Amino acid sequence: MEFFELVQKRYSVRAYEARPVEEEKLRKILEAANLAPTAANRQPFRIVVIQTKGREKELMRIYSRDWFVQAPFVLCMCAVRSEGWIRRDGKNYAEIDATIAMDHLILAAAALGLGTCWVAAFDPDAAREVLALSEDLEPVAMTPLGYPADSWKPKNRKSLSDLVRYLK
Numbered sequence: 001m002e003f004f005e006l007v008q009k010r011y012s013v014r015a016y017e018a019r020p021v022e023e024e025k026l027r028k029i030l031e032a033a034n035l036a037p038t039a040a041n042r043q044p045f046r047i048v049v050i051q052t053k054g055r056e057k058e059l060m061r062i063y064s065r066d067w068f069v070q071a072p073f074v075l076c077m078c079a080v081r082s083e084g085w086i087r088r089d090g091k092n093y094a095e096i097d098a099t100i101a102m103d104h105l106i107l108a109a110a111a112l113g114l115g116t117c118w119v120a121a122f123d124p125d126a127a128r129e130v131l132a133l134s135e136d137l138e139p140v141a142m143t144p145l146g147y148p149a150d151s152w153k154p155k156n157r158k159s160l161s162d163l164v165r166y167l168k
Contacts, residue, residue: 006111009152013115016071016146025112026073029145032108033077038097044083045098045140047105048076048131052144058130063122063142071115071146076127077102078137098140106143115148 001009026049033047052059056069068074077098084094106116119142127139 001111006107010107010110011115011152011155012117013144013146013148013150014065014067014117015148015150016067016115016144017149018070018072019147021072021114021146025114026145028112029105029108029114033101033105036097036101036104038100039085039093042083042085042093042097043101044080044085044094045101046078046080046137047101048078048133050074050076050131061123061126062130063119067117068119068144070149071144073145075105075143075145076131076139077105077141078133079140080136081138082136095138095140102141102143109145113147114145116143116145118143 030047030049033045034043038044050059050073052069052072052074059069059074062068079094079098081092081094084092084097086092102118106118109116120140122139122142124139127133127142131139133139
């Protein structure tokens with residue numbers, strides 16, 4: 001799929017088939033995250049890959065939507081603040097870098113015919129407990145990963161004139 005078609009057709013999947021995700025596809029998706037640009041190339045993120053089968057009830061503590069646990073995997077993108085590049089004014093880029101890696105991950109999934117849904121409205125305390133995250137890992141975003149059981153619909157987006165300002 002050509003890049004601009006990919007970004008147009010990628011959507012937030014909220015229904016998944018039970019079909020397994022091939023290991024090779026999972027590896028390619030994780031590699032895409034690994035290749036994401038990060039400030040000073042620090043890569044201050046970790047990805048937790050969770051098989052959903054048999055863990056549905058505890059994963060529902062993190063985010064209580066049925067579709068969240070339909071896919072074979074849930075991925076949790078975590079920032080490692082201690083590894084983040086820090087701008088002169090003190091701004092730590094770890095969370096920004098983690099979100100860039102997450103974006104690469106979801107685009108790679110779409111390119112391979114898989115679905116994702118960026119989830120930020122999860123319970124971070126439950127995520128820490130259920131996923132046994134160490135203190136230095138900050139859960140930033142989560143997504144199911146699997147084959148879509150629904151289909152793409154056109155997106156309503158703001159116009160570029162609402163989003164872009166040109167300085168001359």
